[in-house]
Amino acid sequence: MSPATKPETPPLGERELIVLMALLMSLQAFGIDAMLPALGDIASGFGAGGNDRQMVIGAYFLGAGIGAFFPGAFADKFGRRPVLFFGLTCYFVLSVACALATDFWTLIGFRLAQGLGAASLSVVPAAIVRDKVGGDRMARMMSLIMMIFLVVPIIAPGIGQLILLVASWRWIFGAMAVMSLIVGGWVWLRLPESLAPENAQDINVRTILVNMGTALTRRDSIGYVIGSALVFGSLFGFLNSSQQLIGESFGAGNYFALIFGAAVLGMVAANFTNSRIVERFGARRVSHTALIAFLLISCVQVWSSSRPDQTLWEFVPLLSLAMATMGFIGANFGSIAMQPFFHIAGAASSAQTSLRMITGAVLGSYIGNLYDGTALPLALAMLSCSILALIMVLFSERGKLFRRVNSGKPG
Structure with a gap:
């Protein structure tokens, strides 16, 4: 190579891919969790009453x-990169729009549009x-992605609370816009197109509907999609009410970021552990065990929260344990549900993510x-969701848990 020749950029390795995918997904988490400490300020500033403040998250x-x-079908036709850049652009533009909102319902409309546009x-x-x-x-890679991704829910409320110390809640949206520019630049410079030309799908309404219908009707997959939607619906319920629950019920609003981060820490540890054990024991064995553990912990949470003198130091450890089991459930359920759909991965991911998110959003709201001023409704919801999720997994597995299934060739 001559001195004038520019050295080739090294290809994207597995570690960089994991970090970059985690950061892309983390933009969504930051857009939710950084807002949590500001919900009270937003509600008082716009005169929103009762539980209406939760709509900033729910919308x-x-x-x-x-x-x-929608993104999956376009990603299957035009490639992954163009669809990602569309989502990043929407995230940036609507972060700025939210920062400039002049009334509560305009803000809610912008948040709804931001979720729509950044879904990719x-x-x-x-x-x-x-x-x-x-x-x-x-499943191992998705666990590592989730482990890095979950660092954001730990630190995002702290970042939001720190911004509130020196500026208004509008600057939290400014921070979101800056983050999208940084991650977008990394994607532009380093992420190659991963869609193989032979796997490109036509943009045909019938083809899209058939592909999505397939992704949502296979018995060995759909139970895991609905099961994860139910489990994470209960998590969304906590996210929606967390500021009121921690700040008002337990009177610990000044420590909200620390308490929230402590609760999420269990999910980080679980995803790291899952990445180390899932190839040895299999995604089904690990996630089925975690789901049963989630159900049992929910029973204890119901008992604890039904007592009139439940303390914060009883609530948080139990919640952290429950969220740790979700760390074993999320990546594994998602990977199992995606296994049959290599050639329509985009459409399958769209259909499954949409069903999970819509179900989780409605259930969480x-x-x-x-x-009602106590943790009991959340605890009862967690127990109900865990029972229903177990029923759905049993449906997909035809009544047999803990099986080891050989699968997973990328092509």
């Missing part, structure tokens, strides 16, 4: 769920990973609105 969830129907940030990363690997290896 984004709902928009992301509805919007998730949740859909496309899973399709990119499925383009490259499958089976338990995909319902659970959040049940808030």
Whole structure:
């Protein structure tokens, strides 16, 4: 090579891919969790009463769920990169719009639109990973992605609270816009197109509907999609009501960021552990065990929260344990549900993500609105969701848990 020749940029390795996919997905988490400490300020500033403040979170969830129907089909036709850049642009523009909102319902409308436009940030990363690997290896990679992704919910409320110390809640949306520019630049410079030309799908309404219908009707997959939607619906219920629950019920609003981060820490540890054990034991064995553990912990949470003198230091450890089990459930359920759909990974990811997000958003809003000043409605919801999720998994597995299934060739 002559001195004048520019050295080639090294290809994207597995570690960089994992970090980049995690950061793309983390934009969604930051757009939710950084807002949590500001919900009280937003409600008082705009005169929103009761539980209406939860709509700042719920509208984004709902928009992301509805919007998730569309990116996969376009990603299967035009490639992963163009669809990602569309989502990043929407995220940036609507972050600025939210920062400039002049009334509560305009803000809610912008949040709904932001969720719709940025839905590809949740859909496309899973399709990119499925383009490259499958089976338990995909579950391992998704666990590592989730582990990095979950660092954001730990630190985002702290960032939001820190911004509130020096500026108004509008600057939290400014921070979101800046983050999207940074991550977008990294994608532009380093992420190659992962869709193989032979796997490109036509933009045909019938083809799209058939592909999505297939992704949502296979018995061995759909139970895991609905099961994860139910489990994470209860998590969304906590997110919606967390500021009121921690700040008002337990009177610990000044420590909200620390308490919220402590609760999420269990999910980080669980995803790291899952990445180390899932290829050895299999995604089904690990996630089925975690789901049963989630059900049992929910029973204890119901007992604890039904007592009139439940303390914060009883509530948080139990919640953290429950969220840790979700760390074993999320990546594994998602990987199992995607296994049959390598050649339509984009459409399958869209359909499954959309169903999970819409179900989770509606369920989370319902659970959040049940808030009555105690943790009991949340605990009962967690127990109900865990029972229903177990029934759905049993449906997909034809009544047999803990099986080891060989699968996962990327091509």
